[in-house]
Amino acid sequence: MVCVNEDVIKSVMKDEYGKTVVNITPLDGYIDANFKIDIVDGISDGHSGYESVILKISSGSTDSIILQHSIMTYLDVNGITTCTPVKTTSGSTYCTENFHEDTNNDSEEQVCTVLSYLPGITLRSAGNPIYLMEDLGGFAGRVDKLLQTFEQEDIQPSETIWELTGTPKLKPLIEKYCDNDIKELAENIIKAFENKILPVITSFQKGYIHGDFNDCNFIVLQTLTKVDKYTISGLIDYGDACVSFYVYEIATLMADMMAVCQGKQNPFEVGKLILRGYRKEFELNSVELDNLRLIICIRMIQYYVLGAEILEKDPSNEYAGLDRDEYISLCKYLWDIDDERFRLELVENLN
Incomplete structure (x- = not known):
């Protein structure tokens, strides 16, 4: 599993999404690394003034990511409440970033996606x-x-x-x-x-x-x-x-x-x-x-x-x-x- 530090997360969100990170909360994940992130310059949730999103970091193929996003969007427009992809500043639904492995200094390219946050x-x-x-x-x-x-x-x-x-x-x-x-x-x-x-x-x-x-x-x-x-x-x-x-x-x-x-x-x-x-x-x-x-x-x-x-x-x-x-x-x-x-x-x- 890759090592993900807060500085890298902040860099991805700033460089790829144009957002400033305020809070980072690690979430459970079977294989992917998942984080709940509070960002500014987004839609207020009515309480904190921040927009909450989910950052997923995966070693899966980009085709797999695109398929997931297509299914999410399809279900969402047909009445099933689910996460939906947030686009980067360039209009993509994902970006790639190199992360270091936990056990050595080798880096591995991972796919990063930001998804809307579901309350509850x-x-x-x-x-x-x-x-x-x-x-x-x-x-x-x-x-x-x-x-x-x-x-x-x-x-x-x-x-x-x-x-x-x-x-x-x-x-x-x-x-x-x-x-x-x-x-x-x-x-x-x-x-x-x-x-x-x-x-x-x-x-x-x-x-x-x-x-x-x-x-x-x-x-x-x-x-x-x-x-x-x-x-x-x-x-x-x-x-x-x-x-x-x-x-x-x-x-x-x-x-x-x-x-x-x-x-x-x-x-x-x-x-x-x-x-x-x-x-x-x-x-x-x-x-x-x-x-x-x-x-x-x-x-x-x-x-x-x-x-x-x-x-x-x-x-x-x-x-x-x-x-x-x-x-x-x-x-x-x-x-x-x-x-x-x-x-x-x-x-x-x-x-």
Whole structure:
């Protein structure tokens, strides 16, 4: 990971965006470096007199950045509240800058983007209240319904291991990072993907997806009537946007919320509410529903082993270690039940 100091941030904002930085607050990030920045000469937020924006520093390709920005803008104009790119003084939605590595004096070119700031807090910070789960699923379904008609002809989406067809690429990571029963579980899930998913994968609905539905990427606002009640208000972080399958998208959301709500909510109840909300906006076909349990398990194994890889490179990355134990615990449980019970609990018993 690159080393980003405040002087470099101030220089980028001044030279590329014509703004003066007042405050810099580091934010969590899986791979990218993220900062909330207060700048002057912008639109006042009504309290501090500053404009708040998000600075993202990424090693991704410029094509990937352009795709993310195009999706954000498309969703925003179609009624989904999200971050939108802020242009540089030259009219571009990104710039490049050389940053030094943490461990040596070598420099690496990174892509810098500034995005509008969404007011509110994350769903996780609000405590993942159960009363929001169906609305959460509905919001996700509306996003995917819109993305079905999104087109980006000039850019070929880059391949990512954070995607359903990338499942076999997990094999060497499973060998390296998993031991004993977790290794056996992961290997069995990979085999099930090859034997059960691949033969029917052409039946899955496919298109652009957000790629990282989780409780840290949905923004909520307090209701006007009750300060302890929230509504889903927006969606952030499009770094994993790609072309993939919509059943994988909803599986990603269900995997995360069912795992993180363990201990205070019944995971099946959480999953059922999310799926109910999603299907009101985006209908899944019978083949997708038949394979939903397995795809949730695949996502959980992805999260576990890819998180281990990132933590090996950067042990201080607390964000990469979030809920890994909860993910693998629920994965074991879901793997041990059969599809019939899963369908009965989550798919057929939606009323």
